[in-house]
Amino acid sequence: MPSAMDPSGPIYAIVTLKSPSEVQGGISPVFYVKSQEEQERMAMWISRIVSVAVHDMQDGTWLLIPI
Amino acid sequence: MSSGSSPPIHWIPIGLGILAGVLARILALRSDYRHYPGYPAGYVSHVTLGFLSAVIGAVFFPALAGKEYTAATFLVLAATNFTSVRKIEVSKLTAIDKFTLVQRGAGYIQGIAQTFEERNYLAMGVAVATSVAAQLADMYFGHTWAFVAGGIAGILALIVALVLKSGKRLGTEVEAKIEKLHFEKESLLYVGEVMLMEVGLPKARERWLKEGVGVVITPTTRRGAGAIWSLSQRQAIAQTVASLVGTRGDFGYPERTPLCRMDLPQGHGQAGLGIIPVAHDPQRILDAVRQTPLLESAKFAAVHDPALEQWEQEHHIDQGR
Numbered sequence: 001m002p003s004a005m006d007p008s009g010p011i012y013a014i015v016t017l018k019s020p021s022e023v024q025g026g027i028s029p030v031f032y033v034k035s036q037e038e039q040e041r042m043a044m045w046i047s048r049i050v051s052v053a054v055h056d057m058q059d060g061t062w063l064l065i066p067i
Numbered sequence: 068m069s070s071g072s073s074p075p076i077h078w079i080p081i082g083l084g085i086l087a088g089v090l091a092r093i094l095a096l097r098s099d100y101r102h103y104p105g106y107p108a109g110y111v112s113h114v115t116l117g118f119l120s121a122v123i124g125a126v127f128f129p130a131l132a133g134k135e136y137t138a139a140t141f142l143v144l145a146a147t148n149f150t151s152v153r154k155i156e157v158s159k160l161t162a163i164d165k166f167t168l169v170q171r172g173a174g175y176i177q178g179i180a181q182t183f184e185e186r187n188y189l190a191m192g193v194a195v196a197t198s199v200a201a202q203l204a205d206m207y208f209g210h211t212w213a214f215v216a217g218g219i220a221g222i223l224a225l226i227v228a229l230v231l232k233s234g235k236r237l238g239t240e241v242e243a244k245i246e247k248l249h250f251e252k253e254s255l256l257y258v259g260e261v262m263l264m265e266v267g268l269p270k271a272r273e274r275w276l277k278e279g280v281g282v283v284i285t286p287t288t289r290r291g292a293g294a295i296w297s298l299s300q301r302q303a304i305a306q307t308v309a310s311l312v313g314t315r316g317d318f319g320y321p322e323r324t325p326l327c328r329m330d331l332p333q334g335h336g337q338a339g340l341g342i343i344p345v346a347h348d349p350q351r352i353l354d355a356v357r358q359t360p361l362l363e364s365a366k367f368a369a370v371h372d373p374a375l376e377q378w379e380q381e382h383h384i385d386q387g388r
Contacts, residue, residue, distance in 0.1 A: 055265050
């Protein structure tokens with residue numbers, strides 16, 4: 001389990017409503033979704049499975065970050 | 068005391084010293100909400116260590132009086148030994164900490180380990196004081212007075228040790244108050260004016276609003292004002308609260324981790340705590356905040372603190388700045 005006091009660690013995954021031309025993965029995978037519901041489901045499942053926190057960038061892109 | 072033969076052994080000072088030293092260690096040993104040391108294994112090892120330190124302390128002065136200088140140097144050995152006790156405690160607690168939901172944090176762990184080391188020294192000190200008094204009384208006034216002097220010195224040393232053993236609690240340095248949790252800009256979790264974190268999942272936001280409890284911590288003393296700026300101190304607060312009321316989270320639910328953060332946008336010097344407790348008992352949460360140990364490592368130089376100054380103004384306190 002990653003430590004809460006250790007801020008290191010890359011972005012685990014990106015879940016976005018945007019198109020591949022707008023958001024691209026560098027070191028982390030990108031999940032392109034079509035609706036808000038799909039985004040919530042996708043982000044929540046990944047979060048529960050690998051214990052990463054979901055952060056809303058408030059532009060349709062969510063970052064999944066290990067804490 | 069001719070060379071070649073051993074000098075007579077002074078059992079009264081040694082016995083009284085050991086008794087008082089062990090008593091000092093046992094009286095300081097309590098496993099409460101901190102769940103540490105564990106019972107019975109932790110108790111056995113710490114009482115044993117306390118006994119050893121009491122023995123070393125108790126024989127120190129009789130050995131000197133008997134011109135057994137080599138025996139007296141064993142005190143040095145003891146110090147090294149207790150330092151290693153601290154290191155063992157640190158590594159043990161750090162290892163446990165890696166697999167707990169709400170971690171104690173490095174500062175708290177160092178504090179606990181240091182306390183264990185210190186209590187062995189206290190046991191040793193009590194034993195030394197007792198045996199010195201008993202030995203001197205024995206040499207000048209006889210056996211009966213040795214018991215009396217040793218007993219009085221032992222009780223006095225025990226009182227001093229018990230005063231020294233207990234550190235301060237946060238309750239004397241801060242004021243804790245329940246405040247409503249709310250979200251700003253859709254996803255930023257606030258308690259009062261303190262921003263805690265960004266919660267991305269809408270379901271998690273609902274959970275925080277429905278079951279979360281928020282506490283705002285305002286310093287009432289300069290020590291408190293400095294202490295809550297320490298990350299270790301705030302982690303200790305979160306850990307203490309979580310260990311007393313539980314935290315409704317698990318692996319896979321990182322957004323439910325209880326957090327204690329400073330009020331940064333305003334910089335008022337207040338801290339905020341957010342937790343989703345198992346036992347929804349606000350009074351107990353406040354008590355938990357107040358009885359969090361004030362960490363020795365959480366010390367800062369005197370700071371100009373708006374929150375503290377406002378509190379002092381409201382309560383007409385002049386702390387002589």
